[in-house]
Amino acid sequence: MRILVVEDNDTTSQYLQKALQEQGYEVDLADNGQDGLFLALEHDYQLILLDRMLPKLDGLSVLSTLRNAGKQTPVLILSALDSVAERVKGLREGGDDYLVKPFALSELLIRIEILIKRKGNSSELSNKLQVADLQMDLLAHKVYRGLIEIQLQPKEFKLLRYLMEHAGQVISRSLLFEAVWDYHFDPQTNVIDVHVARLRKKVELDGHAPLLETVRGVGYRMVEKQ
Amino acid sequence: MLPYLKPFVAWVTEWWKNSRQASSVWRLTRLYTSLLLLVVGILLLLLYQLSVGQISRNQRSQMGELVQQQKLLAQELNQADFIKQFELQAAGSRQYILSFVTQEQVYGRLTSAPKYLRSCPSITRFPIWLDNYDEIRLISGCSQALPQGLLVIATDDESLFDLKTQFISASIIALLLALALGITTGLIFSHRVLKRINTFNSIAQRVESGEMTARVPVSAQGDEYDHMALHINTMLSRLEDSFHAITGVTDAIAHDLRTPLGHLRQQIEQGLMDAHKSGSPTDNLTEMLVKLDAILFTFTAMLELTRLEQKQQTTHFAAINLQVVINDAVDLIRPIVEDNHQSLRIVGKQNCIVQGDATLLFRAIYNLLENACKYAGQHTQIAIEITDNGFIISDTGPGIPDHEKDKVFQRLYRIEESRSIAGFGIGLPLVRAIIRLHDAQIALENNHPGLKVVVNFNSAEQ
Numbered sequence: 001m002r003i004l005v006v007e008d009n010d011t012t013s014q015y016l017q018k019a020l021q022e023q024g025y026e027v028d029l030a031d032n033g034q035d036g037l038f039l040a041l042e043h044d045y046q047l048i049l050l051d052r053m054l055p056k057l058d059g060l061s062v063l064s065t066l067r068n069a070g071k072q073t074p075v076l077i078l079s080a081l082d083s084v085a086e087r088v089k090g091l092r093e094g095g096d097d098y099l100v101k102p103f104a105l106s107e108l109l110i111r112i113e114i115l116i117k118r119k120g121n122s123s124e125l126s127n128k129l130q131v132a133d134l135q136m137d138l139l140a141h142k143v144y145r146g147l148i149e150i151q152l153q154p155k156e157f158k159l160l161r162y163l164m165e166h167a168g169q170v171i172s173r174s175l176l177f178e179a180v181w182d183y184h185f186d187p188q189t190n191v192i193d194v195h196v197a198r199l200r201k202k203v204e205l206d207g208h209a210p211l212l213e214t215v216r217g218v219g220y221r222m223v224e225k226q
Numbered sequence: 227m228l229p230y231l232k233p234f235v236a237w238v239t240e241w242w243k244n245s246r247q248a249s250s251v252w253r254l255t256r257l258y259t260s261l262l263l264l265v266v267g268i269l270l271l272l273l274y275q276l277s278v279g280q281i282s283r284n285q286r287s288q289m290g291e292l293v294q295q296q297k298l299l300a301q302e303l304n305q306a307d308f309i310k311q312f313e314l315q316a317a318g319s320r321q322y323i324l325s326f327v328t329q330e331q332v333y334g335r336l337t338s339a340p341k342y343l344r345s346c347p348s349i350t351r352f353p354i355w356l357d358n359y360d361e362i363r364l365i366s367g368c369s370q371a372l373p374q375g376l377l378v379i380a381t382d383d384e385s386l387f388d389l390k391t392q393f394i395s396a397s398i399i400a401l402l403l404a405l406a407l408g409i410t411t412g413l414i415f416s417h418r419v420l421k422r423i424n425t426f427n428s429i430a431q432r433v434e435s436g437e438m439t440a441r442v443p444v445s446a447q448g449d450e451y452d453h454m455a456l457h458i459n460t461m462l463s464r465l466e467d468s469f470h471a472i473t474g475v476t477d478a479i480a481h482d483l484r485t486p487l488g489h490l491r492q493q494i495e496q497g498l499m500d501a502h503k504s505g506s507p508t509d510n511l512t513e514m515l516v517k518l519d520a521i522l523f524t525f526t527a528m529l530e531l532t533r534l535e536q537k538q539q540t541t542h543f544a545a546i547n548l549q550v551v552i553n554d555a556v557d558l559i560r561p562i563v564e565d566n567h568q569s570l571r572i573v574g575k576q577n578c579i580v581q582g583d584a585t586l587l588f589r590a591i592y593n594l595l596e597n598a599c600k601y602a603g604q605h606t607q608i609a610i611e612i613t614d615n616g617f618i619i620s621d622t623g624p625g626i627p628d629h630e631k632d633k634v635f636q637r638l639y640r641i642e643e644s645r646s647i648a649g650f651g652i653g654l655p656l657v658r659a660i661i662r663l664h665d666a667q668i669a670l671e672n673n674h675p676g677l678k679v680v681v682n683f684n685s686a687e688q
Contacts, residue, residue, distance in 0.1 A: 009485075015492045022499065080484065082526060083533065084585045085542070102488025102522060105495045155557045181554055183585045187592065194561040217512065 001116070002026040002043070006036030006062065007051045007078065012101075016049065019105055020112075033057025040066055045073050046116050052079035052090065060093050067094035074115040078103065087184055098184075106218045110172045117169065129164040131222055134203065134211055136164055145205050155180055156199050163212065168224035170215050196220055231398075238405070255412025259405060266404040270397045278390050282383070286347065289379055292322060293346050293370045296379075300372040308374055309333055321381060323354075323365065328375035339378045343369040346379070351387075354380075422451045426458070435662060436535055438466045473532050480525045487525070491518055527652045531637065534586075534659035543664075546587060548578040548612055555592040556610065559599060567604050570595075573611040580616075581685040582664045590660040593653045594619045594679055602676065615686035616666065620678040631670045 003025045007013040010031070017027045028043070030036035033054040040048055040062070048066075052059035063075055074097075077090045082100040090098045097111050129136040135144045141157060143150045152160065162179040163171060173192040178184060200212050211223050296315075300308055309326065316324040316334035325334035332338060340352045346368035353362050364387070367380025425442060432440040441462060442455040494515050501508045556572060563570045580587075591610075598608045602623025611618045626634060626641065633639050635658045638651040661668045666683040 011489050012492070015489075015496065019496070019499070082530070084583060088542075100526075102484065102491050104519075105492070105499075153557075181558060181588075183554070183588045185585060185589055187558070191558060191562060194565065195558075198561050 001046050002028065003112070004028045004030065004036065004039055004043070004045045004048045006030045006033070006040075006048065006054065006059070008032060008054050009051075019109070023109060025112075031055075033059065033062045037062045037065055040073065041069060041071065047112055048073055048075045049112075050075050050077050050095070052077060052081055052086075060090065063090075063093045063095060074118070076108075076111060076115060078108075084184055106170075107172050107174065110170050110175060110219065113169055114166060114171075114175070117166075129161065131164050131167045131224075132209060132211055134164070136161060143203075145203060145208060148205065150202055152199075152202065156195070156202070159195060159199055160203065163220065163222040167222040170219050170221045172219040175219070252412075252416060255409070255416055259408030259412055262404050262408045263401060266401060270400060274393055274397070278386065278393055281386055282390075285381055285383065285386075286349075289322065289368070289381065290347055292319075292324070292379055293368075293377065296324075296377050297370065297372060300374055300377075305374050323367070323380045323382070325378040325380075326372075326375055327378060334378075336378060336380075339369070339376065343367065343378060346370050352380075426455070429458075433462060438462070438469055438536075473536070476528060476532060480529045484522070484525055484529075487518065487522055491515070491522070494518065524652065527656060528637070531652065531656055531659055534656070534663055543581045543583060545579050546582045546584050548580060548587075548617060549575070551584060551587050552591055552610055552612060552617060555588055555595055558592060559595045562596075563599055563608065566599060568599060568602065568606050568608055570599075570608045570610070573609055574613060576612050576614060577688055578612050578614065578616065578683075579687045580664065580666075580683040582683075586660045586663070590657045590681075591617070591619075593657050597653060598623070598677070598679075606676070613682075614688065615684075616680070616682040618678060618680050620673045620676060622673065622676040625672060625675060625677040626670060628672075634670070 001024065003020055005013055005016050005020070005027055007016065007029070008031050013029050013031065017029060020027045025046075028039055028045075030039050034056040036048075036050070036054065037057060050059045050062060054062070059077060059079070063077070066073070066075070075095050076097045076099060077095040078099050078101055079086065079090065080101045087098045087100075096115055099108060099111060127137065127139050129138065133146045136157075137143070138161070143152055143157070143160065158180045159176060162176060174186050176196070177187060177192050196212070196214075203212065204210055209223075213221050213223070215221055296312070299311060303311065312324070312326050313333055316326075323335045325332060325336035325339055327333075327339050336354065340350075342350065343352065344350050349366045349368055351364050351366045353364050355362055363382060364384055365380045365382045366387075367378060370377040370379070429440050429442045441459045444452050444455045444459070494511055498508055498511045498515065501511060552572060556570060560570060595608070595610065598619055598621040602608060602621035606622045608619070608621045611620070630641055634641065634654050637655050640651045658668055661681055664683060665685060666681055669680045671678040671680055
């Protein structure tokens with residue numbers, strides 16, 4: 001697993017390198033846009049972490065050149081520019097995700113993992129999701145735990161769907177919020193926790209094994225598919 | 227002429243009364259026109275009294291004298307002598323038509339006298355037939371009862387009467403002209419003054435809505451308005467300078483500190499990971515991280531607020547259905563509302579479309595709902611109503627005292643009673659900045675009891 005980090009701030013890039021290496025990734029560093037673009041075109045990376053404000057060639061130009069050259073490597077933009085308009089601009093240029101600096105490392109690691117995994121199983125299209133004895137019928141909009149049907153609100157359905165689609169992965173609160181509500185900001189409260197707690201109450205039935213676990217200080221994880 | 231005049235006068239008085247609420251310039255115009263009318267009226271009255279009035283007064287007094295004379299003669303002379311002298315008198319007087327009516331005969335210039343003549347000095351107008359001109363003329367006269375018979379004295383004042391009528395109609399025309407002149411000058415005057423005052427107003431509004439660079443145009447006339455404009459422009463420049471100084475400093479602080487604070491966060495996280503590996507306690511580091519995140523959140527919010535207030539956000543507005551955004555926000559807050567034993571309902575199903583940024587509007591609405599939920603207290607009712615041009619969020623909580631209503635929009639301001647509730651005092655300023663960015667207005671009203679937040683969009687469509 002090889003990741004390219006294009007970041008001009010030494011402290012941040014060193015920190016990213018160390019943190020990513022600890023997670024078992026190989027890391028290449030570039031401290032300006034030109035070198036970054038060169039490396040990205042030369043090698044096949046699993047993921048590129050791209051700063052927006054870079055010397056020589058700015059992040060968005062690197063990104064658009066890369067996409068024009070036909071490289072579909074997932075790109076996660078890291079930027080201090082935090083307005084919605086900037087985020088939209090970044091995603092429109094071909095970015096796969098956008099994280100505002102300063103970010104929590106746990107959030108970054110979660111998003112990296114999701115981007116890399118997405119690349120792997122994007123071909124897997126199915127009308128049914130299943131985790132242990134929890135089944136979701138995407139066409140009929142129905143959820144069953146074993147044989148018992150579970151009644152869910154539309155937003156709860158979306159929440160559960162996202163968690164089931166990413167079973168085995170840790171999902172952060174902000175990722176859940178973005179996936180279910182599709183607005184890009186951090187509500188900064190425990191409101192997502194309250195939603196997950198309600199969902200859990202509905203899904204975790206007596207006599208069935210627990211499926212949804214809380215990863216303290218980070219987010220939630222649905223148990224792996226068997 | 228009168229029947230046409232009546233509705234016109236009614237219309238003018240109506241308009242006069244209704245324009246009472248109008249601007250001060252209109253009040254001045256009205257005063258000016260009234261004075262003009264008064265002066266013209268007095269002048270006309272004086273003129274009348276000195277011309278037509280004088281002539282008719284002279285006539286009356288001469289007629290009075292004649293009557294008095296005949297009265298005295300009637301007392302002194304017998305019937306025959308009186309009639310003799312009367313006939314002489316009647317024949318000699320060219321200006322006055324004299325007649326004397328006894329039971330047998332009518333002496334003097336008239337062949338008969340009308341019965342309805344009032345006694346002198348009240349004047350009655352009556353028609354006579356003039357043989358030598360072959361026409362009927364209206365003359366004015368009166369009667370005086372004497373022992374010998376009835377004395378009738380009259381004068382041909384038709385030309386004077388015509389003069390009177392002409393004078394009155396000329397006066398009415400003059401007054402109407404004065405009125406028209408007054409109103410026209412007033413209109414032109416007020417239009418000019420209002421135009422300049424409106425320029426001041428529109429500039430003030432633009433500055434109020436965040437366009438700090440707006441300035442009042444100064445003309446080459448160098449009049450009072452230009453002096454005022456210059457003063458206002460200097461004041462605005464000063465304000466803009468200090469505003470930039472303040473925001474510049476805040477921005478610089480927030481921006482410059484964000485990077486080192488970000489690095490600090492990285493180090494704490496690194497420490498946390500190391501601690502996890504070595505199995506040493508992590509509580510301290512976790513607490514540090516939580517506190518640091520709160521600082522970073524405030525910084526980010528402050529920077530964002532400044533950006534929104536200065537309209538730096540280059541958002542691309544699109545048509546947004548408020549109903550969709552409101553439903554999303556309600557979906558997000560509902561579990562918390564239920565945990566607080568509050569009720570939350572959406573009223574009104576209008577399709578209200580506004581030009582805006584969905585995420586920003588969602589934040590504003592969610593923030594307002596969150597506030598209602600947080601500050602209204604348990605077992606209260608919260609309602610969000612979609613109106614024709616915006617929405618209203620109301621709760622039945624304690625509300626906000628009137629003197630605090632403006633202050634709650636200030637940065638970092640918190641009402642004394644609410645300090646125990648967690649918060650940064652940045653939510654409402656952010657909401658207002660978002661609302662203003664959308665060319666909309668936000669107002670806090672009393673819900674009797676509770677708070678009512680009314681938001682109206684200028685771009686709203688159904």
